[in-house]
Amino acid sequence: MTSSAWGLLALFLVLLGLLAWPVGKFLAALCNERVPRWMQRVEAPLYRLSGTRPEQSMHWLRYAFALLAFNAIGAIFVYALQRLQAWLPLNPAGMAAVSPDSAFNTAVSFVSNTNWQGYAGESTMSYLTQMLGLSVQNFFSAATGIAVAFALVRGFARRGDGKGLVGNFWADITRVTLWVLVPISFVLAVVFAGQGVIQNFDAYKEVSTLETTAFQQPRNGADGQPLKDEKGQPVMEDATTKTQTLAMGPVASQEAIKMVGTNGGGFFNANSAHPYENPTALVNLLQMIAIFLIPAALCFTFGHVVGDMRQGWAVLAAMTVMFVVAVIVITPAEQAGNPLLTPLGVDQMHGALQAGGNMEGKEVRFGIDASSLFAAITTAASCGAVNGMHDSLTPIGGMVPLVLMQLGEVVFGGVGSGLYGMLIFAMLAVFIAGLMIGRTPEYLGKKIEVREMKLISIAILVTPILVLAGTAVAVIADAGKAGIANPGAHGFSEILYALTSAANNNGSAFAGLSANTPFYNGLLALAMWLGRFAMIVPVLAVAGALAAKKRLPVTSGTLPTHGPLFVSLLIGTVLLVGLLNYVPALALGPIVEHLVLWK
Amino acid sequence: MDIVWMGALLALWAVVGAMVVGLDRLDAPKNPSSKASNAADGAAS
Numbered sequence: 001m002t003s004s005a006w007g008l009l010a011l012f013l014v015l016l017g018l019l020a021w022p023v024g025k026f027l028a029a030l031c032n033e034r035v036p037r038w039m040q041r042v043e044a045p046l047y048r049l050s051g052t053r054p055e056q057s058m059h060w061l062r063y064a065f066a067l068l069a070f071n072a073i074g075a076i077f078v079y080a081l082q083r084l085q086a087w088l089p090l091n092p093a094g095m096a097a098v099s100p101d102s103a104f105n106t107a108v109s110f111v112s113n114t115n116w117q118g119y120a121g122e123s124t125m126s127y128l129t130q131m132l133g134l135s136v137q138n139f140f141s142a143a144t145g146i147a148v149a150f151a152l153v154r155g156f157a158r159r160g161d162g163k164g165l166v167g168n169f170w171a172d173i174t175r176v177t178l179w180v181l182v183p184i185s186f187v188l189a190v191v192f193a194g195q196g197v198i199q200n201f202d203a204y205k206e207v208s209t210l211e212t213t214a215f216q217q218p219r220n221g222a223d224g225q226p227l228k229d230e231k232g233q234p235v236m237e238d239a240t241t242k243t244q245t246l247a248m249g250p251v252a253s254q255e256a257i258k259m260v261g262t263n264g265g266g267f268f269n270a271n272s273a274h275p276y277e278n279p280t281a282l283v284n285l286l287q288m289i290a291i292f293l294i295p296a297a298l299c300f301t302f303g304h305v306v307g308d309m310r311q312g313w314a315v316l317a318a319m320t321v322m323f324v325v326a327v328i329v330i331t332p333a334e335q336a337g338n339p340l341l342t343p344l345g346v347d348q349m350h351g352a353l354q355a356g357g358n359m360e361g362k363e364v365r366f367g368i369d370a371s372s373l374f375a376a377i378t379t380a381a382s383c384g385a386v387n388g389m390h391d392s393l394t395p396i397g398g399m400v401p402l403v404l405m406q407l408g409e410v411v412f413g414g415v416g417s418g419l420y421g422m423l424i425f426a427m428l429a430v431f432i433a434g435l436m437i438g439r440t441p442e443y444l445g446k447k448i449e450v451r452e453m454k455l456i457s458i459a460i461l462v463t464p465i466l467v468l469a470g471t472a473v474a475v476i477a478d479a480g481k482a483g484i485a486n487p488g489a490h491g492f493s494e495i496l497y498a499l500t501s502a503a504n505n506n507g508s509a510f511a512g513l514s515a516n517t518p519f520y521n522g523l524l525a526l527a528m529w530l531g532r533f534a535m536i537v538p539v540l541a542v543a544g545a546l547a548a549k550k551r552l553p554v555t556s557g558t559l560p561t562h563g564p565l566f567v568s569l570l571i572g573t574v575l576l577v578g579l580l581n582y583v584p585a586l587a588l589g590p591i592v593e594h595l596v597l598w599k
Numbered sequence: 600m601d602i603v604w605m606g607a608l609l610a611l612w613a614v615v616g617a618m619v620v621g622l623d624r625l626d627a628p629k630n631p632s633s634k635a636s637n638a639a640d641g642a643a644s
Contacts, residue, residue: 068612525607534614537615
């Protein structure tokens with residue numbers, strides 16, 4: 001790694017630590033239901049209106065059904081908004097109704113905090129759909145993840161009421177949205193707008209270009225449909241233009257929560273590679289920090305709430321070690337460049353005038369360092385925003401985002417989902433340690449018994465089953481193979497990446513795959529929904545089981561869960577359990593590609 | 600077509616709804632002092 005890459009990584013981690021600490025402390029107050037009186041007064045009318053009693057703690061079953069009902073209503077609302085947008089206001093570009101399969105995929109995608117986008121925002125969605133449908137779900141899906149993390153942390157912290165009460169879902173989602181997500185997003189949106197991220201309701205602008213641009217476009221027949229040749233390929237024709245359409249819209253407000261909520265769905269198709277979404281190096285740095293802010297803060301929240309900060313530090317340390325290793329792998333892989341270009345005399349060395357390395361698919365203004373770091377951050381967290389095209393990463397560079405997602409999005413992970421995913425692995429780690437030394441596994445004074453282990457096993461197995469079975473179906477079905485743009489190992493990687501991203505609720509794409517078809521819209525929606533909620537349900541069940549248990553005192557036989565030994569054990573468990581499932585699939589995709597490229 | 604996709608959403612919801620009910624039953628053993636629990640306690644002593 002170059003010194004600038006090390007410097008950027010160090011700056012990022014220091015700023016993240018400084019900002020995450022106070023946010024974590026405040027989140028701990030919300031988790032402990034210690035809300036200042038003036039905030040309670042603001043919340044009170046909302047609770048009165050909805051008939052909710054925030055002080056009434058719910059059994060995990062009620063908590064889960066409230067969560068599922070809330071998210072199902074959100075999905076129906078986003079679906080309806082897309083289907084009706086042509087007749088609704090704030091649609092200056094005259095966007096037509098979104099097709100049913102794409103609307104379904106998008107609704108599930110935004111409700112599940114995945115934000116996989118089979119569509120291009122600027123040519124599909126009206127401003128109203130972007131704001132009232134997609135942005136609102138950016139807030140609510142993030143709040144849902146944090147609420148589940150709160151429930152699990154309470155499960156550890158409670159002394160054992162025998163009832164399995166884990167908090168009030170309606171109070172949690174209201175407080176997290178109102179006092180955490182909205183204020184942080186508001187401040188960030190103002191800063192973004194000040195830096196040049198656009199925020200308007202203007203019609204799209206038609207501007208003259210300095211030069212005439214020549215391009216190819218599909219030739220349409222008399223019926224208005226693209227003509228195809230005898231091989232089934234579209235017939236292309238040459239065209240020129242001296243004008244360009246500039247898409248407008250309320251971008252800054254969506255951009256802020258897109259990062260803070262680890263949502264990742266861009267206003268524009270190019271996401272954070274678009275200059276109207278990510279115009280400067282400062283915005284790029286702030287976006288990266290915003291992605292990790294709440295996932296890192298929740299580690300401190302965990303420590304505060306369970307009354308032992310060392311526990312929070314241990315989880316954070318495990319996440320940080322795995323993240324830094326990922327950055328150390330991806331950045332040199334991209335800096336090494338493409339060996340096929342060397343014989344052609346292409347200079348790929350970094351210097352004062354160029355970033356060098358593999359610059360395909362990367363913004364010149366960000367270069368290798370900021371693009372590689374962004375790629376690691378966005379896939380370590382379940383964000384999925386991109387400031388460069390992941391399809392153009394080198395095989396090893398592309399494998400890093402894949403692996404980070406396949407670990408279960410626990411290396412910081414999504415807001416809330418990263419922490420509860422990591423705590424599931426922590427319980428598995430103490431279980432394995434318990435087997436090795438012949439003692440009943442215990443984590444934070446709570447015995448991990450048969451029921452918990454069954455639930456943990458379900459939670460851990462859900463995503464690998466969805467990814468591997470989904471990929472198998474896609475590579476067998478004709479409709480799945482039809483979407484591949486690059487046949488061979490890279491085409492397999494494109495499908496594996498899509499399913500990995502969907503089932504782990506990341507949402508980034510390898511691109512190259514034509515996924516806006518009924519087949520992929522349906523398959524990926526299934527993976528996103530079950531990857532989200534079939535994971536949340538067993539986690540809430542574990543929370544309920546733990547909340548009902550008495551907290552045992554620490555004895556000389558208790559495995560310490562805060563030192564380097566436990567951090568190593570936790571990392572080993574994540575790597576062993578999380579990664580081993582995928583090794584054969586990785587061997588067929590990026591590893592083959594790497595061996596072919598560097599033979 | 601809208602009915603088909605809304606039906607798909609309902610089916611997805613039903614799957615996780617059934618999972619909640621199923622795991623709640625898994626959560627509530629008939630006999631709290633089951634063999635497995637005793638075995639775990641035994642190992643700790």
